[in-house]
Amino acid sequence: MRPFSYERAADLTQASRLGRDTGQGQTDATAQFLAGGTTLVDLMKLDVLRPERVVDIGPLRAAHAGITLSATGLHLGALASMSKVADHPGVRQGYPAIAESLSLAASAQLRNMASLGGNVLQRTRCPYYRDPSWAACNKRKPGSGCTATQGFNHNHAVLGVDQSCISQYPGDFAVALAAFDAEVELSGPAGARRLAFGALHRPADGSPHIETTLRPGEIITGFDVPAGPWTRRSLYLKIRDRSSYEFALASAAVGLALDGDVVREARIGIGGMAYRPWRSREAEAALIGKTLDEASAKAAAEAAFSGAITHGGNDFKPELGRRTLVRALLQARAMSVATEAS
Numbered sequence: 001m002r003p004f005s006y007e008r009a010a011d012l013t014q015a016s017r018l019g020r021d022t023g024q025g026q027t028d029a030t031a032q033f034l035a036g037g038t039t040l041v042d043l044m045k046l047d048v049l050r051p052e053r054v055v056d057i058g059p060l061r062a063a064h065a066g067i068t069l070s071a072t073g074l075h076l077g078a079l080a081s082m083s084k085v086a087d088h089p090g091v092r093q094g095y096p097a098i099a100e101s102l103s104l105a106a107s108a109q110l111r112n113m114a115s116l117g118g119n120v121l122q123r124t125r126c127p128y129y130r131d132p133s134w135a136a137c138n139k140r141k142p143g144s145g146c147t148a149t150q151g152f153n154h155n156h157a158v159l160g161v162d163q164s165c166i167s168q169y170p171g172d173f174a175v176a177l178a179a180f181d182a183e184v185e186l187s188g189p190a191g192a193r194r195l196a197f198g199a200l201h202r203p204a205d206g207s208p209h210i211e212t213t214l215r216p217g218e219i220i221t222g223f224d225v226p227a228g229p230w231t232r233r234s235l236y237l238k239i240r241d242r243s244s245y246e247f248a249l250a251s252a253a254v255g256l257a258l259d260g261d262v263v264r265e266a267r268i269g270i271g272g273m274a275y276r277p278w279r280s281r282e283a284e285a286a287l288i289g290k291t292l293d294e295a296s297a298k299a300a301a302e303a304a305f306s307g308a309i310t311h312g313g314n315d316f317k318p319e320l321g322r323r324t325l326v327r328a329l330l331q332a333r334a335m336s337v338a339t340e341a342s
Helices: 012-018 040-045 058-062 082-086 089-094 096-103 108-113 116-120 173-179 281-287 294-304 317-333
Strands: 005-008 031-034 053-056 067-069 073-077 183-188 191-196 219-226 234-239 250-259 262-271
Touching: 012 053, 012 183, 012 219, 067 089, 073 089, 082 089, 082 096, 082 108, 082 116, 089 096, 096 173, 096 234, 096 250, 116 173, 116 219, 173 234, 173 250, 173 262, 234 317, 250 317, 262 281, 262 294, 262 317, 281 294, 294 317
Parallel strands: 005 053, 031 053
Antiparallel strands: 067 073, 073 219, 183 191, 183 219, 234 250, 250 262
């Protein structure tokens, strides 16, 4: 690990000033924010990230770690731990997909340390990104190429990719946020602003080293998830190589509003398959007004993966993704929910 300076921010204003050179999502940023540190410290040890300054925003936790439930939705402070939200009774009852996406992620120790804000900003687990001995990685070294397109790509993305990067977004929580129309609260040098969660992560677009739309010095302070019948009838299904502490090969965050077995509204996020947190509006549209059965679930899954692009080692993933989504939809249909009224 290379030398760096360490500073603690007492409030948002000081954090933004100290972190003005963060350049979120860029490997050449001279400053990085530290919350739980479960991703940042790893990447510094691997010599992938080389910040000159680390700004600890842990002292902001008291003001930005709350969990608030209301008739209109769920507010989550960005510095709340993953485990705190996953175990919250109100979240588990009203937003089960959110709770499950957090409880199925990482190990218990990491969930106790990791913040929600840090979790949604975690970097890819692509081995070519995380090993500097590989020279060609556009995410780590812009313009150098993407080794994964012709190399080991067993668990790489099949949705939202271009030839500049086929890495997979590894998170779970963000998939549920993308599905449920969440918004992000931000604070930075120019003040506070709100952003649709779907606009937080950028597509590769030939510049995969720029991962988010955060401005230098901006900090995520919270997330808002609107209430709806689809948040109560929701689940997060995760398929992985092993059942403990592993990233998804395929996952689905599904929320449904049903009239009997007819789909009134659907919310579908797909994980383990895409370059960034992915919402499948095509699959949602395929379900609206349809009786939810195996045939309609399969039709929705076909729509979700109609644009999939594979690169040899991950040729199996679209079929796995389709089967995962069908299973999630049928399990959500079978859930016992008190009322479908919005």
